[in-house]
Amino acid sequence: MGISLGPNQYGKAEVRLVTVRRDGPVHHLRDLTVSTALRGDLAATHLTGDNTAVLTTDAQKNTVYAFAKQQDIGEIEDFALRLGRHFVATQEAITGARVTIAEHAWDRIPVDGVPHDHAFSSSGGESRTTTVTVHADRAWVVSGVDGLTVLKSGGSEFHSFPRDEYTTLAETDDRILATAVTARWRYDGNPAATDVDWAKNHQEIRRTLLQAFATKHSLSLQQTLYTMGEAVLLARPEVAEVRLSLPNKHHFLVDLSPFGLENHNEVFYAADRPYGLIEGTAVRDEAEEPGPAWTDAVL
Numbered sequence: 001m002g003i004s005l006g007p008n009q010y011g012k013a014e015v016r017l018v019t020v021r022r023d024g025p026v027h028h029l030r031d032l033t034v035s036t037a038l039r040g041d042l043a044a045t046h047l048t049g050d051n052t053a054v055l056t057t058d059a060q061k062n063t064v065y066a067f068a069k070q071q072d073i074g075e076i077e078d079f080a081l082r083l084g085r086h087f088v089a090t091q092e093a094i095t096g097a098r099v100t101i102a103e104h105a106w107d108r109i110p111v112d113g114v115p116h117d118h119a120f121s122s123s124g125g126e127s128r129t130t131t132v133t134v135h136a137d138r139a140w141v142v143s144g145v146d147g148l149t150v151l152k153s154g155g156s157e158f159h160s161f162p163r164d165e166y167t168t169l170a171e172t173d174d175r176i177l178a179t180a181v182t183a184r185w186r187y188d189g190n191p192a193a194t195d196v197d198w199a200k201n202h203q204e205i206r207r208t209l210l211q212a213f214a215t216k217h218s219l220s221l222q223q224t225l226y227t228m229g230e231a232v233l234l235a236r237p238e239v240a241e242v243r244l245s246l247p248n249k250h251h252f253l254v255d256l257s258p259f260g261l262e263n264h265n266e267v268f269y270a271a272d273r274p275y276g277l278i279e280g281t282a283v284r285d286e287a288e289e290p291g292p293a294w295t296d297a298v299l
């Protein structure tokens, strides 16, 4: 009974690539997930462990980042074709390359109706939430938003933190700041007994959160968090308290120096975990004590 190697392919799956092109103050953002898979004469590595024909998956990932720097990405079809053709043309053993790209769309955050130069939001995955608790004589309402994904490619710094023997993070005065906002706000008084326009509140609070994120020059995500909560309390007198849970979706600068390329804050690796998790509350001084809906509204 004979056994032989069947069809096979290999590559790097889900390379998270974010690029920022700066035309003066206006930034152009691209956010892609790129997967490569190569096929060809790869029997040796499977059968004997001879890797002489194996272009590493690490090199495939590096190629994605280097190509993103060397030429404008353009349409994802063109970028995928450039990558695929490169692998087939340069690797003798490789006869086929499959490159799959998903592009994640971002919209400019409107600030007073004007699209912002370098602050973006992504509506995919967002939901509006509410938790109400009803007793015989009153009700408490907690509303919120989940998964409101935002990113700014300018106006964010993080430095002047303490350095102990385990601190390796570089200080930066220009980084990408990205998060998926989970927000909960509680209404003061007995809102179910009064005439609250829930839809309008939701819309205005969402807009206020976005505008604060876009316009606040950030020295930390903590500072941005408080500014966002404070802005909601300033805009909506019926809201007593705002809780925010903000994952710091890290974007790491890709080191392109091994390929003789400079990276002036243009090409990033979007990491999904671990992430910093920044949580906090902005509360109105004269607000009444929170009701049961607040205690139960876990972030």
Ligand SMILES: O=c1[nH]c(=O)c2[nH]c(=O)[nH]c2[nH]1
Binding pocket: 158, 169, 219, 220, 221, 222, 248, 276
């Ligand atoms: O805005 C930030 N706050 C932190 O507390 C922190 N910690 C870290 O590693 N990066 C950041 N960024």
